[in-house]
Amino acid sequence: MDFLADGLRRAWGLLVAGDSEVYGIALLTLKVAVVATAISCAVGLPLGYFLATRRFWGRRAALTVVNTALAFPTVVVGLLLYGLLSRRGPLGGLGWLYTWQAIVVGDVLLALPIAAALSAAALHGVDPRIRRTAETLGAGSWRTAWTVAREARFALAAVITAAFGQVVAEIGAAMMVGGNIRGSTRTLTTAVALYTAQGDFGLALALGLVLLILALVVNIALQVLQGRGHA
Amino acid sequence: MLELRGVRHRYEGRVVLDLEQFTVPRTGAMAVVGHNGAGKSTLLRVLALLEAPTEGQVLFDGTVVPRRPPASLRRRVTLVEQRPILFRGTVRENLEYGLRVRDVGQTAANGILADVVERLGLQPLLRRRRHELSDGEVQRVAVARALALRTDVLLLDEPASSADRAAAGALYHALAAERAARPFAVCIASHQLEDAYRWADDIRALAEGRLSPVTPENLFRVDLPAGDGVKTVRVGSIALVVMTDRTGPAVVAVPPTDIFVSREPLPSSARNVFKGRVTGMAIEHRGAGVHVRADMGGVELVAAVTAEAAQDLALNPGGAVVFSFKATAVQVF
Numbered sequence: 323m324d325f326l327a328d329g330l331r332r333a334w335g336l337l338v339a340g341d342s343e344v345y346g347i348a349l350l351t352l353k354v355a356v357v358a359t360a361i362s363c364a365v366g367l368p369l370g371y372f373l374a375t376r377r378f379w380g381r382r383a384a385l386t387v388v389n390t391a392l393a394f395p396t397v398v399v400g401l402l403l404y405g406l407l408s409r410r411g412p413l414g415g416l417g418w419l420y421t422w423q424a425i426v427v428g429d430v431l432l433a434l435p436i437a438a439a440l441s442a443a444a445l446h447g448v449d450p451r452i453r454r455t456a457e458t459l460g461a462g463s464w465r466t467a468w469t470v471a472r473e474a475r476f477a478l479a480a481v482i483t484a485a486f487g488q489v490v491a492e493i494g495a496a497m498m499v500g501g502n503i504r505g506s507t508r509t510l511t512t513a514v515a516l517y518t519a520q521g522d523f524g525l526a527l528a529l530g531l532v533l534l535i536l537a538l539v540v541n542i543a544l545q546v547l548q549g550r551g552h553a
Numbered sequence: 554m555l556e557l558r559g560v561r562h563r564y565e566g567r568v569v570l571d572l573e574q575f576t577v578p579r580t581g582a583m584a585v586v587g588h589n590g591a592g593k594s595t596l597l598r599v600l601a602l603l604e605a606p607t608e609g610q611v612l613f614d615g616t617v618v619p620r621r622p623p624a625s626l627r628r629r630v631t632l633v634e635q636r637p638i639l640f641r642g643t644v645r646e647n648l649e650y651g652l653r654v655r656d657v658g659q660t661a662a663n664g665i666l667a668d669v670v671e672r673l674g675l676q677p678l679l680r681r682r683r684h685e686l687s688d689g690e691v692q693r694v695a696v697a698r699a700l701a702l703r704t705d706v707l708l709l710d711e712p713a714s715s716a717d718r719a720a721a722g723a724l725y726h727a728l729a730a731e732r733a734a735r736p737f738a739v740c741i742a743s744h745q746l747e748d749a750y751r752w753a754d755d756i757r758a759l760a761e762g763r764l765s766p767v768t769p770e771n772l773f774r775v776d777l778p779a780g781d782g783v784k785t786v787r788v789g790s791i792a793l794v795v796m797t798d799r800t801g802p803a804v805v806a807v808p809p810t811d812i813f814v815s816r817e818p819l820p821s822s823a824r825n826v827f828k829g830r831v832t833g834m835a836i837e838h839r840g841a842g843v844h845v846r847a848d849m850g851g852v853e854l855v856a857a858v859t860a861e862a863a864q865d866l867a868l869n870p871g872g873a874v875v876f877s878f879k880a881t882a883v884q885v886f
Contacts, residue, residue, distance in 0.1 A: 452640065458627070
């Protein structure tokens with residue numbers, strides 16, 4: 323128990339003192355998470371809308387693929403991406419291996435199925451009359467989609483939170499394609515794993531607390547959004 | 554204006570609409586009547602350009618509408634569904650939706666909304682949200698939302714189904730006022746013949762997705778004389794006895810199922826007894842009934858009998874027939 327209490331005391335000290343390493347890692351994690359969440363939702367939500375509202379050949383197969391991708395192991399994604407981005411890989415020329423951009427790509431691949439599959443489920447639940455009504459009132463494709471999305475906005479906010487949660491808590495792909503380089507690609511999760519292995523339990527705990535606070539802030543933001551009026 | 558040619562529409566292989574020709578005239582008030590499941594709602598969705606028919610063509614002003622019609626074309630027609638739905642937001646935001654879509658300026662939008670709000674008595678509801686409205690109020694808001702768009706064609710699917718009689722009256726009154734202010738085509742689907750008879754210029758009947766040749770039947774425009782109770786009105790060459798307190802122009806209808814059919818006049822309490830000749834017989838789509846058309850001295854009446862009764866009476870085209878019905882069977886609209 324002393325060991326745990328010592329760790330917590332050290333973590334608190336690092337956070338209060340504004341330790342540059344802790345906050346540097348936190349900022350990088352936030353940057354990667356925000357960019358990856360934004361990209362995966364920008365692609366995934368329209369894809370979810372398409373899957374939820376259009377009837378086309380192969381729709382069921384597409385949904386199966388997206389749902390299966392939800393359970394894709396993060397290390398496998400990291401491994402495949404490593405192969406693509408390594409010098410001998412087809413995308414080696416980009417020079418992204420062991421950069422924060424590589425982590426973003428990995429995170430996008432992991433969060434995209436979440437954004438697409440969960441938004442498809444959320445939008446499928448919207449009364450089909452909403453779409454027909456928007457169309458018959460003259461709305462074009464984008465405005466119709468926006469109107470349908472507004473009806474499911476709380477569910478879609480939860481989808482974005484889930485995507486953010488996946489990205490911020492992900493470690494496998496970040497470790498493999500980011501390389502856990504200090505000051506460059508070290509994220510909260512990879513840092514926690516490293517410092518725990520090195521025995522610096524206090525620092526690992528401090529970073530873990532920051533991770534929890536990040537998740538908490540995002541969830542509180544969602545609740546505030548959900549609390550603003552109904553219907 | 555809107556025309557369907559050779560339209561066949563299927564859901565999961567089943568034909569739900571089968572119309573060789575169907576036209577919504579430019580400024581007419583048309584009613585499509587039929588039982589639930591007759592295909593009225595499907596017809597309106599096809600006319601609203603929301604669904605492309607499985608086969609056939611939809612024409613707008615003589616031009617074939619593509620399977621995915623452009624928004625500019627869709628904006629010339631609008632539909633209020635049988636169970637309309639409002640979007641999130643206030644009634645006012647709902648009323649403004651279609652105007653925002655059309656980039657109507659705020660000042661112009663305010664003017665248009667003031668008109669429809671007054672016509673449909675929506676002022677007290679403007680700040681309410683959908684869960685604070687009754688079904689009838691939702692229906693009224695949905696009609697107002699459509700009317701505000703001033704489309705060339707307005708399609709209404711059972712627009713008064715959730716309204717009480719007063720609200721339904723207000724709704725039809727608002728429609729009439731709008732039509733008096735500007736010409737546009739209205740097509741209303743209803744299973745309530747009364748609504749259709751009351752205000753439409755043209756009534757079409759739909760049965761199992763097809764235009765029915767036998768309904769609406771026995772519908773006549775008359776001028777009711779003053780006085781209460783039993784009245785006699787001329788319909789062509791025959792005198793129809795009706796029971797009503799109304800006076801002036803009206804539409805009367807004799808439900809075919811209320812007509813008693815025989816070969817010879819029979820002693821009864823019926824005040825309307827007409828002798829004539831059978832001009833045609835049509836078996837109803839659903840089977841057991843037969844619609845018997847008869848010429849009663851220049852006026853055609855239609856009666857509905859069972860197939861067995863038609864057989865027992867040996868009814869045949871050209872044969873003599875007597876139709877009898879009570880004065881109270883005549884509906885006045």
